[in-house]
Amino acid sequence: MMHIAALLQVADPQLPSTGAGAFIIFTLIKMIIVFTVYMVGAALLTLAERKVSAWIQNRHGPNRVGGRGGWLQPAADGVKNFMKEETYPAAAYKPIFILAPILAFIPALTTVAVIPFGAPLPTRWGLIPMIVADLPVGFLFILAISSLGVYGIVLAGWSSNNKYALLGGLRSSAQMISYEISMGMSTIPVLLLAGNVTLNTIVNQQAYGGWNVVNLTIAFFIFLVAAFAETNRLPFDLPEAESELIAGYHTEYSAMKFSLFPISEYCNMITASALMVTLFFGGWDVPFTGRDNVGPFSGWLTLLSIVIFLAKTLFFLFFYIWIRWTLPRFRYDQLMSLGWRFMLPLALSYIVIIAAVILALDSAGIRRGAMYSSILGAVNMVLVVLVFAILDRGRIISPSYARSRADQLARLKSAASRSPLSAGATD
Amino acid sequence: MMGEHYSLFYMFHFYFFGVVSIASALAFVTRKSPVTAALWLVNTMFSLAALYVLLDAQFIGVMQVLVYAGAIMVVFLFVVMLLNLGHPSEIADGRGKLPVFVAAVIGIAMLAEIMTISRTHIEAHFAVPKGYAVTQMAQYGAVGSVARPLFNEYLLAFELTSVLLLVAIAGAVVLGRRKDANAR
Numbered sequence: 001m002m003h004i005a006a007l008l009q010v011a012d013p014q015l016p017s018t019g020a021g022a023f024i025i026f027t028l029i030k031m032i033i034v035f036t037v038y039m040v041g042a043a044l045l046t047l048a049e050r051k052v053s054a055w056i057q058n059r060h061g062p063n064r065v066g067g068r069g070g071w072l073q074p075a076a077d078g079v080k081n082f083m084k085e086e087t088y089p090a091a092a093y094k095p096i097f098i099l100a101p102i103l104a105f106i107p108a109l110t111t112v113a114v115i116p117f118g119a120p121l122p123t124r125w126g127l128i129p130m131i132v133a134d135l136p137v138g139f140l141f142i143l144a145i146s147s148l149g150v151y152g153i154v155l156a157g158w159s160s161n162n163k164y165a166l167l168g169g170l171r172s173s174a175q176m177i178s179y180e181i182s183m184g185m186s187t188i189p190v191l192l193l194a195g196n197v198t199l200n201t202i203v204n205q206q207a208y209g210g211w212n213v214v215n216l217t218i219a220f221f222i223f224l225v226a227a228f229a230e231t232n233r234l235p236f237d238l239p240e241a242e243s244e245l246i247a248g249y250h251t252e253y254s255a256m257k258f259s260l261f262p263i264s265e266y267c268n269m270i271t272a273s274a275l276m277v278t279l280f281f282g283g284w285d286v287p288f289t290g291r292d293n294v295g296p297f298s299g300w301l302t303l304l305s306i307v308i309f310l311a312k313t314l315f316f317l318f319f320y321i322w323i324r325w326t327l328p329r330f331r332y333d334q335l336m337s338l339g340w341r342f343m344l345p346l347a348l349s350y351i352v353i354i355a356a357v358i359l360a361l362d363s364a365g366i367r368r369g370a371m372y373s374s375i376l377g378a379v380n381m382v383l384v385v386l387v388f389a390i391l392d393r394g395r396i397i398s399p400s401y402a403r404s405r406a407d408q409l410a411r412l413k414s415a416a417s418r419s420p421l422s423a424g425a426t427d
Numbered sequence: 428m429m430g431e432h433y434s435l436f437y438m439f440h441f442y443f444f445g446v447v448s449i450a451s452a453l454a455f456v457t458r459k460s461p462v463t464a465a466l467w468l469v470n471t472m473f474s475l476a477a478l479y480v481l482l483d484a485q486f487i488g489v490m491q492v493l494v495y496a497g498a499i500m501v502v503f504l505f506v507v508m509l510l511n512l513g514h515p516s517e518i519a520d521g522r523g524k525l526p527v528f529v530a531a532v533i534g535i536a537m538l539a540e541i542m543t544i545s546r547t548h549i550e551a552h553f554a555v556p557k558g559y560a561v562t563q564m565a566q567y568g569a570v571g572s573v574a575r576p577l578f579n580e581y582l583l584a585f586e587l588t589s590v591l592l593l594v595a596i597a598g599a600v601v602l603g604r605r606k607d608a609n610a611r
Contacts, residue, residue: 096463136564137570140490147492148497154504155462177502
């Protein structure tokens, strides 16, 4: 046990290490609390989604269970899903059909373990970091585990033995692989700036170097779009597009097995929001204060930082829902062209630019701080104007409502006439 | 390994993941359904990643999951699903007796080789000093301890590998394009 305890604490050697017993007990407590908050949050998020959608569409939303607010609607949904009959299609391959929802659910739960959610808590047994598992590979662990989420969806689509489900699964694997690359590439500037891959280092770097949304604005936009695609949320919900594929990969699922897919989607949303906050919005760093990452730490600071972290995360969750009820779905060719022709080259060139700027600033002897951040911020302002105002012109970044060029339209039409099944898949 | 003391907790996990990886690898070669076989291979990759982490090579472990389980196997699954070989119970095993025999002989030979190597004395300048991985990790972090030798001592090999990968990518693009041109 000492071995694992030492492994987990190797990332932050300046923290006084707690004893093995206290480490185990505090880790158990943190696990239980984080798990509970996470699951209750996912349940409340289903209610929030329906309430916000109703608000956006000028309806009432859920208003029967638990008073006018409909607060007990998630509980009623849960009970309903447990009571419903579990169906197994005759043609389905049963072992994988059962395994698929589990495989979708577990990666969604696992990734939240390495996200720091508060300032360290001083106790009699030493400083307790507010993170379930402080892995030395931190952020890479999140990338690795979240890349496994696609298995649940792909296998659900394949094992159902249903053509709509299979199409949904195939779309999802293509989409996730395409956007995973942009997602990984967009975070390389963040890692370059922090000089390490542990999320604690990234939060600390932002606490005194300014939030990365200013330092690395383009990376944030790429990450934001890729995170929407990775969580299969509109405008990227092609794997379950109702109008074309009935319900996509979960067409054949019922009851609690079906319910695990939306739950894992909401869990992924929470993780992605928390990750955006951690990578680009200072994590648990309290805004407009310095020194909250170096101490002296206190219980009040821990509490305040947790509240701040939750507030920032909630904003992005609201943003997710807001976008869902605002933007239409991409066409498949638009999805691929956005991912491969725009976001990947942009992310790659952004890495080169940022690496050059960091190298220049470091060799000019400018220390990390206000001056450093404002130069980076100025470079980013120029780049933002360049990318979004000059390069865009309503063609590259917003293809879902852009006018197609004549040759693109002709190509689409000829592809559609060649094969009725793969309409739109030209590239 | 010999003569050194490791905690029971450590030894249990080391052998547990070792057994799981071998069992999954066996399941991988014996399953008839290609999708099931691919999933067992993913399980093998996972157990190997756990072994890497136990050997203080966290970065390699994470890369194992990210690259093999997360990207390469997903593409494999993609292809296997598109082949649509039918229901797993209906697929006949096309492999004959001879290849199985040859594979078994090669496997046993390699096992014997590993056994022999693990018993021979390793020269001191080949062996990694004890606790090297942990001190490197404390000094440079999980990524830095891999990146430093890779981009300093082995830079030429690294660059050559990247050229090799570029050639492979270019070849894949050429092959893909050629089929497309024929279709039109």
